[in-house]
Amino acid sequence: MKMVRPTVSVIVAAYNAMPYVTRSISSVAEQTTGRDVLEVIAVDDGSTDGTGEELERLSALYPGLIRVIHQENSGGPSAPRNVGLDHARGEFVFFLDADDHLGPEALERMVAMARRNGTDIVLGKMVGIGGRSLPMSMFKRNQPKTDVYSSRVYWALNPLKLFRRELLEQHGLRFPTGLPIGEDQPFTALAYLRASGISVVADYDCLFCTLRDDGGNTTVRTTGSEPRLRFLPHMIDLLLANVPPGPGRDHLAHRHLTVEVQNVLSHLMLEPRDQQEKTLARLAETVALIWHEGMNDRLSAMARLRLHLVRHEMLDEVVELVRFERELARTEVSTPVLIENGHAYARYPFFRDPARPVPDSCYDVTAQLGVRHHVARAELRGTTLHLAGHAYLHRVETRDVTTELVLRERDSRTEYRLPVTHTGTPALGADEDQGRYAYRRAGFAAAVDLATAAAGEPLADGLWDMCLAIGAQGITREVRIGSKRAGGVSGRPATHIVTGAGDAPRAITLHTTKPYGNLTLDIGEKKHRVTPHLVIGTARWSADDPTELVISGTSTLAEHPDVPLTIALTADTADTGVVAVVPVLRAPHSDDFAARVNVRDLAAGVWTGELRLGARGEWTMPLPALPKDLAPAKWRHRGLPWYARSASGTGGRFALRVAKTELVKAIVRRVKP
Structure with a gap:
């Protein structure tokens, strides 16, 4: 037994988990954290298939890592998880099902996330294997620190997460043992509600969850609506007792009123009629505790x-709707919509059926209409932004199209709506919904002069996000654009230096955001600076003229055609203000540039220098120090010898001394032994 407190205690509740348990335990042993900071507490819950013996073999294979506890079968994972938790000593606890396994870096990444952000729970991205369905909406991006109300973490109520053990012990959190399924929900929900913060690791596949070939997953082998109706009221009571009325409670209730209700109805289909009636009555009574009219806006149609249908105990209609949903999932063809007075209504069963009056609000999908877009062109030429592609509302025919381009400044929220040209797209829609919907006029093209886009004035400095207000038949939905784009539309930042008529030059960078890839214009170097695009290389004497200093470099600016790039040298002499300006020449079809300084043209003194971009030096960079091994240049002027050599620069910067050779000192140096 290790004496040092482990970082993570991995608790594995195992029941008849062969052959999966071998990979499960091995994935812990192979973590990049190293075994010396881990402990595995494997609880064999009365297995009869050799799982207990395999756990003992693995314990011998990884000495000091695994503690195996054998017990009589408890009927579910709650009791063995609680036993494991009682024996855990780690700073953190991770519950790992015996048929699942970890990615090699999973624990290292999750622990780092918890420590870096001071959070009590970390969700690692889950991946389904063998057709296993998993909640994924919370894994769209990394979330260093969030909570249960402002994220989608509540949609993942399984306990397969990293918990700070102090949180669990401080609040006495354990798994209830009286529920055949859903026992993990109250445990995880209370942990969420008590946590000081929750993190999400979405950029690494942390946990691989397996759908077993033998149907041995607990939720698969436990059938019928009754077990699900046992834990649903439990969860609703938990919310009523721990979360005050308001948007927070509604956000959490949303999960149960969608996921759990749908699951209950799916199992109700397999029951006899009299049982269906009892189940529906109990479900209606349960739903009434948490549902209210104000929740409709956050629910799908x-x-x-x-x-x-549940609240009104309309059993026949419920059965028909469940069958309709199954067929919808099987065909993957979206339901047609009726467009009327700026609203879209899905033609689900009983829509405007006079025999079964259901409010139109139950069919209103206006806010749920999918938006589709694709950018085929996005480039900046001078001050003109060129955009082209297509965009449409899913299931809404492209008639009376009113799509506009929206440029919105991120901080001030100032926006300008600009027209686009609508173009034909006759084949669009053929590759989805079995070609049932056509979008023949979804194309758009725009050429926006940024010098006049702000109601005739230039766009102000800022980050300008690009959106399309996609409109057809009186319905408009807005979408950021760029995440879907052609392969030739680069997402890499492209910084341009542009000028308008009589205007000072400005930096404009066309780029895409991370991680979503949406198009944005950075005007005025809010995030993308100009000077890093100018890299000055080592200065050397020209091979053709030993008194010509060649200063080379590279420019990765996308464009600066009318803006001068020069080398400016300033002399440290009695004649203040002496400056020599040398043009920088850019090599054709290349990022390389060079300036040639003829030192014979420079007056005596110490010359410092900088690279200037812009007629007034709007952007400057100091020249780097001359190489120490650079030999002096020598020449004669009016019969007298001159030289130019490196001088001691300040802070590693360029310094060139130009002077006449003092003949007496030179002779003394020559004859001196």
């Missing part, structure tokens, strides 16, 4: 319809 299908969820609103489903709940309406």
Whole structure:
């Protein structure tokens, strides 16, 4: 037994988990954290398939890592998880199902996330294997620190996460043992509600969850609506007791009123009629505790319809709707919509059926309409932004199109709406919904002069996000554009130096955001500086003229055609203000540039220098120090010898001394032994 407190205690509740348990335990042993900071507490819950013996073998294979506890079968994972938790000593606890396994860096990344942000729970991205369905909406991006109300973490109520053990012990959190399924939900929900913060690792596949070939997953082998109706009221009571009324409670209730209600109805289909009636009555009573009219705005139309039928105990309609949903999932063809007075209504069962009056609000999908877009062109030429592509509202025919380009400054929220040219797209829509919907006029093209885009004035400095207000038949939805784009549309930042008529030069960078890849204009170097695009190389004497100093470099600016690039040398002499300006020449079809300084033209003194971009030196960079091994240049002027050599620069900067050779000192140096 290790005496040092482990960082993570991995708790594995195992029941008849062969052959999966071998990979599960091995994935812990192979973590990049190293075994010396881990402990595995494997609880064999009365297995009869050799799982217990395999755990003992693995314990011998990885000495000091695994503690195996054998017990009589408890009927579910709650009791063995609680036993493991009682024996855990780690700073953190991770619950790992015996048929799942970890990615090699999973624990290292999750622990680092928790420590860096001071959070009590970390969700690692989950991946389904063998057709296993998993919640994924919370893994769109990394979330260093969030909570249960401002994220989607509540949609993942399984306990397969990293918990700070102090949180669990401080609040006495354990798994309830009286529920055949759903026992993990109250445990995880209370942990979420008590946590000081929650983190999400979305950029690494942390946990691989397996759908077993033998149907041995608990939720698969436990059938019927009754077990699900046992834990749903439990969860609703938990919310009523721990979360005050308001948007926070509604956000959490949303999960149960959609996911759990749908699951119950799916299992209700397999029951006899009298049992279906009892189940629906119990479900209606349970839903009434948490549902209210104000929640409809956050629910999908299908969820609103489903709940309406449940609350009114319309059994025949419920059965028909469940069958409709299954067929919808099987065909993957979206339901047609009716466009009327600026609203879209899905033609789900019983829509405007006089025999079964259901409110139109149960069918209103206006806010749920999918938006599709694709950018085929996005480039800046001078001050003109060129955009082209297509955009449409899913299931809405492109008639009476009113799509506009929206440029919105991120901080001030100032926006300008600009017209686009609508173009034909006759084949669009053929590759989705079995070609049932056509979008023949979804194309758009725009050429926006940024010098006049702000109601005739130039766009102000800022980060200008690009959106399309996609409109057709009186319905408009807005979408950021760029995440879907052609292969030839680069997402790399491209910084341009542009000028308008009589205007000072400005930096404009066309780029895409991370991680979503949406197009944005950075005007005025808010995030993308100009000077890093100018890299000055080592200065050397020309091979053709030993008194010509060649200063070379590279420019990765996308464009600066009318803006001068020069080398400015300033002399440290009695004649203040002496400056020599040398043009920089850019090599054709290349990022390379060079300036040639003829030192014979320089007056005596110490010359410092900088690279200037812009007629007034709007951007400057100091020249780097001359190489120490650079030999002096020598020449004669009016019969007298001159030289130019490196001088001691300040802070590693360029310094060139130009002077006449003092003949007496030179002779003394020559004859001196």
